[in-house]
């Protein structure tokens with residue numbers, strides 16, 4: 403199969419992001435959280451390193467959500483019926499998002515704490 407040119411691949415990737423934003427509520431909330439963090443970065447005048455860390459952890463949560471959804475969709479396609487193995491695969495993928503979120507909250511609190519108090 404012929405490989406699509408770069409700008410077409412970029413288009414497919416954007417299509418995926420738009421799909422996520424239109425269809426996944428958690429992803430929508432995480433994008434809102436990203437914008438809130440961007441506002442806080444400017445409002446609290448975070449230094450360069452702290453700003454980068456906040457953006458990194460937001461990206462980390464968004465990427466884990468996208469991968470979780472991709473795994474869920476693949477599972478539903480491969481096995482639409484109930485299957486314990488599919489259940490554990492989905493649970494593991496969801497665990498990745500949970501872990502990313504816990505780390506994001508810890509890092510976020512420890513950074514913002516210094517600027518607020």
Ligand SMILES: Nc1ncnc2c1ncn2[C@@H]1O[C@H](COP(=O)(O)OP(=O)(O)OP(=O)(O)O)[C@@H](O)[C@H]1O
Nearest residue numbers: 428470474481482483484485486488489492493496
């Ligand atoms: N086909 C299946 N077989 C067995 N268990 C399943 C199956 N589909 C879902 N589950 C169980 O239900 C849970 C939720 O799965 P579901 O696909 O509904 O994700 P979701 O709630 O939409 O997740 P998210 O909020 O991340 O989109 C899974 O973690 C798994 O434990």
